[in-house]
Structures are given as structure tokens and as C-alpha cells.
Amino acid sequence: MTLRTARTGARRARSLILATVVAIAAILVGVLGHPLWTASSSLASLPTPAEPRERLEGAVPDGVTVFDDEFPAVTNIEPDLLSALRQAASDAADDEIEFYVNSGWRTPAYQDQLLQEAVSEYGSEEEAARWVATAETSPHVSGDAVDIGDDDATAWLSEYGAAYGLCQIYANEPWHYELRPEASENGCPPPYADPTEDPRMQQ
Template identity: 35%
Template sequence: MVTSRILAGFAMVAVVIGLAVTACTTGAARSEPPSTHSAPSKTTSTSAVPTHKGPPNAEDGVLPDHTSAYDTDLPGIAKLDPALRKAVQEAETAMRADGIRMQVTTGWRSKKYQEELLEKAILRYGSRKKALEYVAEPNESHHVTGHAVDIGPAAADHWLERKGNRYGLCRTYTNEIWHFELVTTPGGSCPPMIDPTR
């Protein structure tokens, strides 16, 4: 009993580490199977079990590299609050005219995805308290409700911080340059940022 718990713990750690590696890899890993129609993520999800056991996948809101706010076929974009999605799409178009190509690194996330991110952050930062400065509880995350987006690269974040308010978009946390929410009216001023470390 005890050993199986320990083993389960190790398995969890392995999954989380695997997730971290996946999250950090670029397009190379994703484009590995060159020509088959059955992507690896599909073979794991065809097991017909509603709550799959593997790492979070596209159904949980995991987005491929270079995802645009117009990629509405992806659950991570499709399940965003429609007003937020529209604002991000408009900002993306305007940004592109300025020569910056943004990508949505995360939009909507399932609770499962959020839980895994929190577990990963706890391992990384060494405590739940510290981890919560960067990753919200599944019940509190604005990503889980579809009311937040993480944007990259840094040039896009800086553009959004300067001009996002034209679309109602504001950076909301002092420690996350990539996290934006629809928290003002178009052209309005952004509210003071929240410092989660306090």
C-alpha cells in the first residue's frame, strides 16, 4: 500500500517533469511524425475515457507553438470568453501591422491542466505558497474561466502593455509580463497591477 503510494508519487513527478519538458520544447517535438494522420496525442485520447490519465493535451487547452487568437478550432482559443477573444484578435491584427507577430501561449485551460501546472510550480519553487505567486488554484484561475490569455514573445507583451488598453486589454500582475485580461473599456486606462507576492 505504502509502496504503491510512493510509486504513484514518482509517477506524478515523472508526468510533471515530462510536462515541463514538453512545455519548453519548440515546434520540433510537435512536428516529429511527418506524414501520418494519427498524431500521438490522438492515439492517447481515443481510449474513450472522459478523464484521460496522460499529460494535458489540446482538449485541456494546451496550445501548439505559434497559436493565433484566430485559431478558434483549438479548445484553448474556442473556450475563451468571446469578448476577450475578440479583443485579442483585434490587438493581434494591429500588432501585425506594426511588424510584431504575437502568439497565444495559453488561453482557456481545463482544471486538470491548471492542477498540473500548479503541481509543476510547487516542484519548481519548492513550496505551495511560493508556487501560488505564479500559478493560481484551479478554482481561482482566470484561465480556467476563459478570462485570461498569456501572450508571447516579449515584444508582443511590450506592445500590449503600451497599446492593449485600446482594446480593453491590460496586464494585471506585476510579476507576469505575459498575462492579459479584458479589464477596461476600449481606450480606458488600466487598473493598477496586482502584486501576488504580497
């Protein structure tokens, strides 16, 4: 065998291998319905991991606003309250103020957890009750309350919130707001000193 013959044979072998690979790829494309080189792109469509349990129960990370629909603590707020919050937030934005949500809707289990943490922090159920309600009485569980973060936002609501029906309910919690539709005409009612004076908490 000459050197030229050997080289020719090698080229033919490589061509045969390449043709075989192309043929196999073509068959796979026909079977799978898409090119092999796009398989990796399908990874992007895989389901994302489940949300953390705490978030699903109403916990809120820093930086969440009243417009963030991906958080149950926001989307499960009572619709009229959420609408009023968003209208007020849109107007407050003209003053470069954002409405961050420290807490909104909560599950009963999460509310119970917060109450137990408050008992540990304050040393007794009586003192904890001035800050955290039970799952049976908390307006957060029903989606009827929101805790607004940032002092500028609560100061803005203190001055203008009544026009939207948004009222501070407890004197010791300047961040806690609920909807009182009649406030747009009559102003907000005087706040309770703390939740222990709220008749709803006596159930």
C-alpha cells in the same frame, strides 16, 4: 494440333479471361456504387486520430496565434476577450507583430497539473501561488485570461492594450492579460505585484 491452332486457342483463352475480369469488375461497380480504383481515395475521408489529451485540456504547442480556431485553448477563451485580442492583433500586424498564445483556456485538471508542477519547481505551495492559481480561482479555467508569448507582442500590448480593454494584471507576469472594458476610457488599473495580492485568489 498445329502451331497456329495452339496460338489461336491461347488468344481465345486470354480473351475469355479478360472478358470475365471486366464482367466481374462491372458487377462490383454496380454493387459498390463506385469504381474499384477509387477505393483508395476513400482513405482520405477516414476520421483523423483523436487530438492529444493535453491539447484538449488546454495545452498549446509553439506557434499558435489568437486566430487559430482549431485549438481549444483559443476557441474557449471568453468571446469578448478573444474579440479584443484579435482586433488588437490585426492592428499590431501593421507593425509586423504577431500575438502568439502561450496559454489560454484550461480545464480544471490541467490547471491542477500546472499548479503541482509549480510546487515542485518552486519548492512550496506559497511560492507557487505567486505564479499559478488553483483550478477554483484561475481566470484561465473560466476562459478570462490569456498568456501572450513574444516580448514584442507584450511590449506592444503594454503600450496600446488599454485602448482595446486589454490589461496586464500582474506585475510579475507581463504576459498575462485579461479584459477590462473600462480601460479603453480610464486606462488599465495598476497591476498587482503577483497573484497572491489579487482578491480573487483568496476564495
